[in-house]
Amino acid sequence: MSAKYGLVGYNSSRKHISISIPSSTEVMSPHIKSVEELRVLGINLSSFSAPTQFFICVAGVFLFYLVYGYLQELIFSVEGFKPFGWYLTLIQFGFYSMFGLVELQLTQDKRRRIPGKTYMIIAFLTVGTMGLSNTSLGYLNYPTQVIFKCCKLIPVMIGGVFIQGKRYNLADVSAALCMSLGLVWFTLADSKIAPNFNVTGVLLISLALCADAAIGNVQEKAMKLHNGSNSEMISSVLVPLCSFFLKTFFFLICGVLYLPLFLPPSQHPVKTYGYAFFFSLTGYFGISFVLALIKLFGALVAVTVTTGRKAMTIILSFMFFTKPFTFQYIWGGLLVLFGIFLNVYSKNRDKVKLPSIKDVKTWLLTGKKVRFLSQNV
Structure with a gap:
């Protein structure tokens, strides 16, 4: 009996605790929200259909990154600016820091799962890849630099073997x-006809790609170990760290050894800082649309779009900036594109089906229509 009354007393004294869990749309970065509520640069595109969203994202990628590439080459065409690639990187990080701090204030979920030590490593590598990439333009044609960037797979694979096994x-x-053969072909052609070709540029862009590849592997490993997200990894906290590294390390140490590389060019200040602002702004906006493509349509579509953007960048570079041309560029570039296609196919074998030898033979002998490339949805 006493047990019964005790049980009743226990039931009557129970307290109910309510725990509310925020939805994914509430905790995600405002840069890009979920598929149900797609936000790019704060603009809600959820009311549009999927084809319209795809068109807007592709247009954003092409618009901002084509302007980004044009401004990058334009900056280095300013008289006397070629030796100041590291200074451009400093300006770029300064603007990125401002843009990132604005985004940080808008982000509702400010939690950090990945330790600060990992951020510092990524920050250092980011400074290296962007600084070396910008500096390489003082020694290489812009199309050659873009071709090298298309071949990031090579150091990524090497880094994947050593860093992640x-x-x-x-x-x-x-x-x-x-990609390696295409790079050799393209570089040999550039060395024969380009007036400003320098092996130093090849070394700089190669080191930039190695640092870039290391960034991807370190990010992937950190997200697996600490259950981090893409939104956290690209968040604005990383940008001020990169700026801090650049200011302290390069100015205080390397600047003492070779000061002219880090001093601002004073001949054209309006052009220098004006171009650099829009250069940084378009780069920051461009990544928003790339992430939206990945979020909505997957990495396969995103890689295809960005590869097409790089090809268009090379074409526009020859159109807007005077430089020698040879058909060896085309053959080397096509070989690189074929390598990119093989890489995309390798990662999407379940979605993309290539024709069999039997299908090709049937088409050659009978002329019967065969689906040479089909995609399973």
């Missing part, structure tokens, strides 16, 4: 081989 299949190895 990955193993790659035949398609990935073949893709890396095609």
